[in-house]
Amino acid sequence: MNLYIDMGGTNLRYQIENREIVISKERDIIYFLKKLTKQESKIDRVNISFAGEIRENIIFSAPNIDIERLDLKSVFPNIEFRVENDLNCAVLAESRYWKSKDIVALYIGTGIGAGVISGGELFKGSSNLAGEIGHIPFKKAPFLCGCGKDNCIELFSSGGAIVKWANYLDKDFKILDKLPPNLYGDFLEGVLYSSSILITLFNPKVLVLGGGVVEKNSFLVNYIQDKISKYAFNPSLKDLKIVKTKLKNAPLEGCRLL
Ligand SMILES: [Zn+2]
Structure with a gap:
């Protein structure tokens, strides 16, 4: 039986086969798997989309999760694991959805990161770290x-930045449009800067935006469309589509494809 997990910067979402997706606040993946496999003893394959540094199914670090080096296979020898970076999973699902072989997914949630598919191939880098925009x-x-x-x-x-700035300034803003004007400007500037770097470097056909912050602030997509010509290399914009994701949970859908 297959288990699919999306371990994001804030939530853990999981799905057994085609059952309902369950959202959990659990941050300890080993504890979570021990508990779940006790209840569901037929689980013998686990695919994980993980917000962090992954090589050959081993988790090396995660900027937003406290973890060092974790080979899940050594803890659960009877389970087959496929573990991949969450943005790589997301772009796999997005590539299938948009039927595009040249696509970049820029996701803004707890963190901001990108997954790149160029010429139909996942662009991984020498140690699977490409796309850490x-x-x-x-x-x-x-x-x-x-x-x-x-x-x-x-x-x-x-x-995560909104939370960090609120703590630093000892203020109570939790959402984007409550940010002080200078930080709001920096937020937008950073999004444009990220988008333009990705477009200029990878020359995709589709730039798809997703993640919790984009979900709650759809205007960001129009904002980028309007301003991007001042930031990106203009010839790269000619056939480019900038869109918002249509997928409910691209990392989780993508990890099914591993
Ligand atoms: Zn950093």
């Missing part, structure tokens, strides 16, 4: 990113 230097922040630097785009243009 959120950790490109942008501006200096008065606190650190999960990656250890203090100047990442993710510190300005992500759901």
Whole structure:
């Protein structure tokens, strides 16, 4: 029996075969699997979309989750695991949905990251780290990113950034349009900056936006469409479609394809 898990920066979503998707706040993947496989003893294959650094099904680190090195197979020897970065999973699902072989998924949720498919192939890099757009230097922040630097785009243009700034300024804003004007401007600038880097570097046919922050702020898609010509390399915009995801849970759908 198959189990599919999307371990995001905030929530864990899972689905057994084609049953209902369940949302859990559990952050300890081993504890979660032990509990679930006790109830569902027929689970023998687990595909995981994981917000973090993954190589050959081993989890090495996750900027938004406290974890170091984890080979799930060594803990659960009777289960077959397929583990992949969440944005790689998302772009696999998006590529299938949009029927595009040249597609970039830019997702803004707890973090901001991208998955890239170029010429029909997942663009992984030498250690499966390509697409970590959120950790490109942008501006200096008065606190650190999960990656250890203090100047990442993710510190300005992500759901996690809104929380970090609210804590730092001791304010109560939780949503994007309650941000002070300068931070609101930085948020939008970071989103445009990320989009333009991806478009200019990868020359996709489709840039698809998704993630919790985009879901709640659909205007971001129009905003990027309107402003992108001032940021990206213009010839790359000629046949480009910038769209919002139509998928309810692309990382979870994508991990089914692993
Ligand atoms: Zn970072």
